[in-house]
Amino acid sequence: MYSLYLNENPLKFCGTSVSKERTPFNIVGIPLDQTVTFRSGTRFAPTRIREVSANIELYSFRVHVDFENILAYDMGDLCLVPGDLKASLDRIELLAREVFSENRFTIFMGGEHLITYPIVKSLPQNTKVIIFDAHFDLRNEYLNSKLNHACVTRRIVEHVSPKNVMIIGVRAACSEEVDFVRKRGINYIPSHIITHESIPEIVKRINKFLMGSEIVYISIDMDVIDPAYAPGVSNPEPEGxxxxxxxxxxSTILSPNVKGLDIVEVTPPHDVSDITSILASKIIVECFSIMYTRIAKALKVRHRKR
Structure with missing residues (x-):
């Protein structure tokens, strides 16, 4: 049914799309740009990311996989409802629910960060959610709206337990959000801690959080990255x-338990020489390549057990 709401984009991720039968991966654009409060333009990101992705190399040195041999089924862009935010969010949730029912790892290209809320709503309430973000996004409302990219994590913890959410790379918040985090026991790792600790130490914390979880969802707000590397985002914050x-x-936390991932808040009109869109496309290629090795390993283990 979700195919009724998809517009085929003439541009494809990495320059081409393969059929579902040839790949375990989906990629889809969700060009929502309705509640951005500073620098709008996230609606242009799915197309721009596709455009630049056709001009980057696809071999991953991290896992020694050539993504050109795998690729993804590019579903196109979700057609949203102009002026009706709730209807658009309902449509995103429907898409995510049906995609996840097919048990295919899917990357959602935003669009603003609010898209993460309906995607997580489509998953079970025991889902563990990892959010890479410069901001907590935990205000109850912003500019008299509870459905806002500044409130997305607050809405998420109304669906899953606050203790099932971890925010990584945070460095910008208001006192309301800090109080909420302390009261609800939300897990977080500030960016300055990541800078000072080793990656294995950070991963140890994340793995402790993920222990026992069967369903994981990851959201990457590109403003988690320092604006020196990713200037083209809606709300850039130094010290990323x-x-x-x-x-x-x-590369350490991706596993077959991760059902999907989004990459959001890329804002091409405010980018410099497309470096943020290029970085987003590189992250997507690496995530697909890493997931391919994890899925292949899991299949080998299952085959041995038979």
Whole structure:
């Protein structure tokens, strides 16, 4: 049914799309840009990320996989409802629910960060959610709206337990959010801690959080990365983490339990020489490549047990 709401984009991720039968991966654009409060333009990100992705190399040195041999089924862009935010969010939730029912690892290209809320709503309430973000996004409302990219994590913890959420790379908050985090026991790792501790120490914390979880969802707000590397985002914040740090963490925590991932808040009109869109496409390629090795390993283990 979700296919009724998809618009085929003439541009494809990495320049081409393969059929579902040839790949275990989906990629889809969700160009929501309705509640951005500072620098709008996230609606242009799915197309721009696709455009630049056709001009990067696809071999992953992290896992020694050539993504050109795997690729993804590019579903196109979700057609949203102009002026009706709730209807658009309902449509995103429907898409996510049906995609996850097919048990295919899917990357959602935003669009603003609010898209994460309906995607997580489509998953069971015991889902563990890891959010890479410069901001807590835990205000109860912002500008008289509870459905806002500044409130997305607050809405998420109304669906899953606050203790099932971890925010990584945070460095910007208001006192309301800090109080909420302390009262509800939300897990978080500030960016300055990541800078001072080793990646294995950070991963140890994350793995402790993930212990016993069967369903995991990951959200990457590109403002988690320092604006020196990713200037083209809606709300840039200094003292961010590096792309290497993000990818080193992802290469350790990605597993078959991760059902999907989004990459959000890329804002091409405010980018410099497309470096943020290029970085986003590189992150997507690396995530697909890493997941391919994890899925292949899991299949080998299952085969041995038979």
């Amino acid at each position: 983490i590096t792309p290497k740090c993000l990818l080193d963490i992802l």
